[in-house]
Amino acid sequence: MISVVIPALNEEATVAHVVQVARRHADEVLVIDADSRDATAQVASDAGATVLNWRDIMTTPPLPGKGESLWRGVHAAQGEVVVFLDADLQRINPDIVELLAAPFEDPSIHLVKAAYERPMTDGSEGGRVTHLTARPLLQLLFPELAHIRQPLGGEYAIRRSTAEQVPFVAGYGVEVGLLIDVARRYGPRALLEVEAGVRTHRNRPLHELSSMAQEVAATILQRAGQRGIEVTQRPALKG
Numbered sequence: 001m002i003s004v005v006i007p008a009l010n011e012e013a014t015v016a017h018v019v020q021v022a023r024r025h026a027d028e029v030l031v032i033d034a035d036s037r038d039a040t041a042q043v044a045s046d047a048g049a050t051v052l053n054w055r056d057i058m059t060t061p062p063l064p065g066k067g068e069s070l071w072r073g074v075h076a077a078q079g080e081v082v083v084f085l086d087a088d089l090q091r092i093n094p095d096i097v098e099l100l101a102a103p104f105e106d107p108s109i110h111l112v113k114a115a116y117e118r119p120m121t122d123g124s125e126g127g128r129v130t131h132l133t134a135r136p137l138l139q140l141l142f143p144e145l146a147h148i149r150q151p152l153g154g155e156y157a158i159r160r161s162t163a164e165q166v167p168f169v170a171g172y173g174v175e176v177g178l179l180i181d182v183a184r185r186y187g188p189r190a191l192l193e194v195e196a197g198v199r200t201h202r203n204r205p206l207h208e209l210s211s212m213a214q215e216v217a218a219t220i221l222q223r224a225g226q227r228g229i230e231v232t233q234r235p236a237l238k239g
Contacts, residue, residue, distance in 0.1 A: 024097065029050065
């Protein structure tokens with residue numbers, strides 16, 4: 001069984017498209033709504049998703065951040081494989097769920113990342129935090145992961161049993177934290193990339209990217225053992 005978890009906060013313009021893509025190959029599509037102030041929840045429900053407010057999944061009050069929605073989504077999901085998709089996608093391979101889920105036929109695979117091109121509306125290449133923060137730090141501190149093209153991409157899949165054994169950073173460091181933690185626990189060969197074509201999404205303003213870069217850098221440095229750096233995270237669900 002394949003579950004798709006879509007974290008969403010005020011994404012009424014794009015969430016229906018993402019749900020429709022997810023439903024092509026998923027057995028369960030969950031939209032985890034982080035108290036959206038727009039019609040995200042209704043639009044997602046109309047598109048065929050099961051919409052869960054993040055406060056209703058657990059009695060523990062939510063921490064701010066995308067990773068919190070993913071952590072709660074894993075708790076709610078029923079599938080053996082959990083596929084994460086961002087809710088702000090404007091263009092993505094329509095078979096992304098199948099592409100990400102297929103490699104789990106190999107029992108040695110625990111995490112599958114999507115690799116794709118990220119053109120921006122002005123024709124330049126996207127992924128500024130990826131290229132300027134995440135990949136340089138991974139190359140220096142975790143060279144065994146330096147080949148991963150999109151370490152911060154929100155389109156990836158994980159075994160639910162694996163996701164339950166690792167912590168989830170509450171904020172934007174969640175993707176790179178999972179990448180490092182799964183590689184440490186199961187070895188770099190447990191990670192796989194699949195080609196997924198072209199991906200476009202809502203481009204964030206520079207001030208948002210600055211805080212994202214700080215969270216990503218803090219997560220990598222903390223995982224590398226840098227003293228004095230703390231990141232807010234949830235413990236493993238079944239650690």
